[in-house]
Amino acid sequence: LIEYKLLIDAPDNKGLMYKILGVLLEHNISIDKNDEFVDIENNKFFMRTEFNSDISRDIILDNLNSKLNDTSINIKLIEKKKKNIIVMATKEAHVLGELLIRHYDGKLDANILAVISNYDDLRSLVEKFDIPYFNIEANNLNRTDHEKLVLDKLDEFNFDYIVLAKYMRILTPTFVEAYNHKIINIHHSFLPAFIGANPYKQAFNRGVKIIGATAHFVTNDLDEGPIIYQDITNVNHTHNWKDMQKAGQDIEKIVLAKALNLALEDRIFIYGNKTITF
Amino acid sequence: LIEYKLLIDAPDNKGLMYKILGVLLEHNISIDKNDEFVDIENNKFFMRTEFNSDISRDIILDNLNSKLNDTSINIKLIEKKKKNIIVMATKEAHVLGELLIRHYDGKLDANILAVISNYDDLRSLVEKFDIPYFNIEANNLNRTDHEKLVLDKLDEFNFDYIVLAKYMRILTPTFVEAYNHKIINIHHSFLPAFIGANPYKQAFNRGVKIIGATAHFVTNDLDEGPIIYQDITNVNHTHNWKDMQKAGQDIEKIVLAKALNLALEDRIFIYGNKTITF
């Protein structure tokens, strides 16, 4: 039996769901889990269905395409298999470490093909887990030249997502466009608060009573991409910005890990600048 | 246009959803919102669908019954209309007050037909809002005799739910059976912790660092009914049990109000000793 996930988004249409179920029924498919969302204002339909079948992906997909027969309908039929990811990091170990431990522990349904960093600090941690580590230093290079080296390295791999585990360099539009909707970042604030550098210092200076973290897809507008998941923790006047950072790091790593799991389980639709997460 | 909610639970069956959608399609119905859940282990299917139609309830329901044609399938087709509730309370004003303000403010999609209490303390609050208040004192009465008076009073009204807004008397099986799955209670702990009397004192004595509240349907087993909603707040060593109570009361009232809204919007399936809340 093959485990399938069927993701469909389309203009909303009275008979659409009925037709989709009709096709699945033709193949004698029983649905294990089904989620739907209709954006009524914009007349947009989203559906994610899990089922098992011994029928091949091509047969089911061909049948769906021929019965639905409408180019405005996006159909993705995904066979369950372990996805591949590349992790990019800089110097901080907590988010990367979280991914490595989950990977080791079988809690991350992905292969970590490589870790790329602009420093060498994290090499010993990564190599403990027998994962290739590439230090691509940015010293003396302009942004474009450094990114060229990173892009060349990425070209050596076949992966589904790039995970920015506190990668502290801004990506150029070229880079982002090359991996559109494939780059997941963790930002250390509850966006849209504290965009940009040093969010914990910003939070401390503003005197907030909560801090947070936001996992989002990366788009050209810094810290403006579709949000996947957010969480917060309480702080108070006894926290200086270093204490806020310490408290926030526990949130950062869990938020990123949860967002990544949603992506790995094909639970996310990107819809304009937002996400629908089933 | 009539606003409908269709709630179906049934043994899971490959073609079931398809058949249901087929009937709706026959009536040219467009679905606004659809939630499903399949308990795979127990082969049980739950569906809640929202739609608008100018076709009468009888026609749609007859068609569903005839097409589905299986007595193991439970079909509820509900026309949107304001539900009626009776609130029962004792002496504490915070949960009752929350309901009264929401009712006044149009945030509670229900008519409060009456408030019944075993004391007279809350009369002035209730009567401010021009809602009938019945003080049915328990003095010198045994439990059965007191409940008889309450049941007689309830018989005067036609209501959908009884809401126990800190009603501090235990209900007999007779009472509970008379209104099976129609009584919603707020218990002032995160059940199943601190069943029974004085949960805040229990919590204080145990030295917990969180306290909470639980809204649940009332069944014969005290504090054992299906849980609808729960929430918590943090406490620490500086809280004595009175401080815990004070902190907890904010949780109690919001938890009950949210659970009640779920009931009023027909979002709850009771399934064994649990709830499915869409």
Next chain:
Amino acid sequence: LIEYKLLIDAPDNKGLMYKILGVLLEHNISIDKNDEFVDIENNKFFMRTEFNSDISRDIILDNLNSKLNDTSINIKLIEKKKKNIIVMATKEAHVLGELLIRHYDGKLDANILAVISNYDDLRSLVEKFDIPYFNIEANNLNRTDHEKLVLDKLDEFNFDYIVLAKYMRILTPTFVEAYNHKIINIHHSFLPAFIGANPYKQAFNRGVKIIGATAHFVTNDLDEGPIIYQDITNVNHTHNWKDMQKAGQDIEKIVLAKALNLALEDRIFIYGNKTITF
């Protein structure tokens, strides 16, 4: 016995606490609760102490002043008594209703002297609780002229705090300066996100997964004043902005009530653009 709260802030100084305790000991005072905070970076000391004594405020305060004898030390010795507040609102009932119910229920340690609104919508609610309601309409008035009327009305009362319970008009610097550090506002977002108008629409458009509310003192910079308390709740793709508003309103009212309680219990130091809350 008089219940006292002693609040002292001063440049940090090795012997300061010892001296303060020495004075209290002279008067045979036993401390019930003591909180301290030292901002080491800025060398600033904050202390809040609760005690009971039958000695008069003047005697203790004179002794403190003479022993500490330093104009850079701010000493407030507060006798416990019910504070007076004025509530200002516009049309929304939920925050005001929360305050009215708490006031009725003895959970708000304050007298609500009056409610002032720029509309008449909330009159019937307020008058149920026998609290004076003043509708000061802004129609055909410029901001200054309208505020003049409000300021004149405020002059009739002797109060400790103005509580903005969803008062939807911007206050001028004149107004804010007149009641510096005495105006508490509830903003319907987790500041500094979504400053300004329609934060729920802003939140919806940004696609956030959490929404929140912030209680703060009002300063001339809109939504920039010292934050007292914040809380959040989770939202998702099924929430349109109206749903976010509905979910957020439960947070708004509790956050404001908690912040107000901190103020009423003299638990807040305003320190630059931040608060220290004991």
Next chain:
Amino acid sequence: LIEYKLLIDAPDNKGLMYKILGVLLEHNISIDKNDEFVDIENNKFFMRTEFNSDISRDIILDNLNSKLNDTSINIKLIEKKKKNIIVMATKEAHVLGELLIRHYDGKLDANILAVISNYDDLRSLVEKFDIPYFNIEANNLNRTDHEKLVLDKLDEFNFDYIVLAKYMRILTPTFVEAYNHKIINIHHSFLPAFIGANPYKQAFNRGVKIIGATAHFVTNDLDEGPIIYQDITNVNHTHNWKDMQKAGQDIEKIVLAKALNLALEDRIFIYGNKTITF
């Protein structure tokens, strides 16, 4: 300069704090952080003070003892130094992995001297971090004999705390008494709910809407020891018990790590069956 923490608990006494500060002042000590709590009902005083000084621990402590001069006063003066811990685990990697990563990353202010397990599963993870791993199997041994082997192994080390990172064996009173108030456990429920085995199955069967984790000191009564820290996460009807476990594991590891940090920073007073955590 030596970093000190001074922890004092004593019967509450009017002049006590004054005397303590007097001693510190004699040594020209400036206080960086001071927390106090008075349990008024039981007339008990707790104080934790942080300061730096170049005066030796013996001198300060002798002076405190001679000035306070009362055997009912417990005085602990602790020089900051890295504490030593032993971690005990069984087969699950997530809590242990959290500790190992924090240890590696300098976020755990302790040396992990060894990991002891009743299985060999976690050896490869632990040895990556060059920490000794001892597999003391329980096969064919009764509880006492197995514990004897563990106790013998523990005797080889000089440590401050034993951390049970999902060690799934019950400890005998002999073991617990040998390390009274030195064993910290993580229980996978929000205690006192779901004491004993399989709390996630219990939670699933009860149909709760929140699950949690509790870090506590181990006493002879299983899962009844003083609670240090608790946290929760939301679940719903779509979570089977395995999903609850998966969601709960993120809470477990963070809760244990936070509780352990409180212990390592000497922030905990054990007070009867409760903790005071500053």
